[in-house]
Amino acid sequence: MLTIEGLNTYYGRAHILADLALQANPGEVVVLLGRNGAGKSTTMKSVIGMVPAQSGAMTFDGTRIDRMASHHIARLGLGYVPEERRIFTDLTVMENLAVGKQPPRDGAPTWTPERLFELFPNLGRMKDRPGGRMSGGEQQMLTIARTLMGNPRLILLDEPSEGLAPVIVEQMAKTILQLKDEGLCVLLSEQNLHFAQMVADRAYIIEKGRIRYSGTMAELAANAAVREQYLSV
């Protein structure tokens, strides 16, 4: 569904991603694991077109998306949930959702605010609250809901568990599995291996902008050496 090959990304003259390759297949939850500054967010931003890729090929459902503007990529059915959440703080919950709204799409679940409030009951209770006056967890739910309003086929989730209380992290894991059941493909980035193990089917490990390991979650669970080398703090 999403294929990245030989991706190189720079910030100015700093080489951040080097020959990065990964793949996400329909119905899968794939996790990109790595420490602080490994290049997880940069990978996501390269995919959605916020940071230009210097070289490499990225295809989404057979369409080349490197060199495309963000909004064109999004309209192909690729949703992006940024790490910093980037809620529109002056807009209410309903208005935030309205910004994300796109027409229904074949082969992807169609979302309405009502359906989203079933998934995130908290949001339904604060429809008219400005985004700036919500807790971190609520904002995290809102960013995901906002992106889902675009009826994506694949969703990029950048560290969704970051900074959330343990209870909310559990909820978040449930939500991701629900999305998977709806038929969505999820590519998520994480530092939190425990969280990744709750939701993901396959994992890539990234370090200094290079993929160092790839395998199923079961394989990773069995491979203490890799976890030790790339993930422990």
Next chain:
Amino acid sequence: MAARPSGRGHFFPSFFPRVAALLANIVIQFMNGLAGASSLFLVAAGLSIIFGVSRIVNFAHGSLYMLGVYLAYSLIEFFGRSSIFGFWGGVLGAAIAVGLIGVVIEVLVLRRIYRAPELFQLLATFALVLVIKDAALYFWGAEDLVGPRAAGLRGAVEIMGKRFPQYDLVLIAIGPLVLGLLWLLLNRTRWGTLVRAATQDREMVGALGVNQSGLFTSVFFLGAFLAGLGGAVQIPREPAQLMLDITVISDAFVVVVVGGMGSIGGAFLAALLIAQAKAFCIGIGDVSIFGATLSFTKFTLVVEFVIMAIVLVVRPLGLLGKLQGAQRGAATVEPPLYPLTRPFWIAVVGLVALLALMPLGGDDYLLVLLIDIAVFSVFAATLHFLMGPSGMVSFGHAAYFGLGCYGAALALLKLKLPMELALLAAPLASGLGALVFGWFCVRLSGVYLAMLTLAFAQISWSVIYQWDAFTGGSNGLVGLWPSEWLKDRTAFYLFTLALCAASIIFLWRVVHAPFGYVLRAGRDSALRADAIGIDVRRFQWYGFILAGVFAGLAGGLFAFSKGSISPETLAVSRSVDGLVMVLLGGVQTLTGPVAGAAVFTWLQDSIARNTEYWRAILGLAILVIVLAFPQGIAGFLKQATARFTSAREREVVR
């Protein structure tokens, strides 16, 4: 104006009629204020909306207003000035036409530079001001055009025994009406929701699948439409003329800043406040207090800037302003300054030596031009010192240049000091001005700081412009000749060259001295600099004063090189010239302002000699440069060499 209490006569018999007359006067002035506020609000609202989404401070917004006035004039002629349809059709047609012009500007110019540094966008909009002014000159001529009165609304109504124009009643209604419509548009439509979202984070809006370019273009249409409408509705009240662009843009800036950037409601309040203040100053007229005559009419020129200065000091974000984060996805990173190396100094010494040999050519005209270039190089270098290393953009830097001019001139003419001492009075006067104004300015940052500098410049301008007895008013001062030993053109040239070169070199050294490091630390992270115990504000203040001192020296030299000065020396257009020089040369380099001043002065001189439309040509040249080299001339050269060397480095690494 007519029923002003005279302050004489018997108290009781005349008391009640006088109170009634005073009251009527106040009411009428209040209504005048309301009528004036509408147009002001329309322009400011447009400016505010455009700024919100694009974060571009659109200097050409006043020019769009001016086009609105001119187009309304022509369209009403075309549709027929005596029919109601002719008038309102003309007004609406003009507004729509200006909206479309805004679209063309957005698509052709601004769209290409959304990611360029903020100051570069500013330069592009300056260029548009120049181009639009000459376009108006070409199509409508230099004469003021007095517009038609509104068909069907030519009469007056009687309010408290006084006549009030019917048309002004309509104007009073237009302001709140547009405010209401805008509110509905922004809060009750999907388009409005997207605009408000993009105002906060346009990159995120794009990642959610919204086409930003379409959104930006439509926002420009709306903003330009409002400017055009603001101009068009004024046609029965004020003639179409070529100065409107600058006066209106400074008014609109003031309103937006007083109201709070990005707040439409704030703009409305501020427009009311300022229009009322102006109306009352006109209404009160001249008042004698204890024998001295105080002219409130003269005060109208500055009252808005005084209000702005007060508001900004008390509420730095304006009446209803909220802190707006920098728009994401805009470029901000400043590269570090390169150390001043020996080859650099050798080149500088070589250049100065070469310039010193110029009189041998015997071309007197060239010397005149070179004197101008030297003087403006210093002026630009001081402005760059503020904008680059200190991170303070000034829209009113001409104030210090002009204070220098007047300081020197008045010392020579009034104090009868010899020319050498009078020249010393120049930096003294400007330094004093910078000391006072700077103290307020460094309390703000960004656009707000820029606006406050503009306010102080306008206040200084209007004092000098109106104080006929002391400063010669609009005529200026004449008879400023250098001492005997400098009478000769060559001698004066060498004198100027030496002083200017020394000043510029001194400024460069300061940037690289510990003081310069502190300033840059403050610019790059005020919080961090504060945390390590640097009083950023104090150092910025010192920097401000230093820039003011040298700008004044340039002004003093300028005064003696020309022999006469006028309030033009500290007008907005001079400040804009300075900004164009600095931006043309590139803010990121130390040599940039000198290159920019040379190119600008030379271009202005050589084009102006050959065509009436030098502004347009200059503007177009700037646009080409902006679109082709978004780093400025010097920045472009540096980047080109850097690309060359880094390509080699990469080869070596591999």
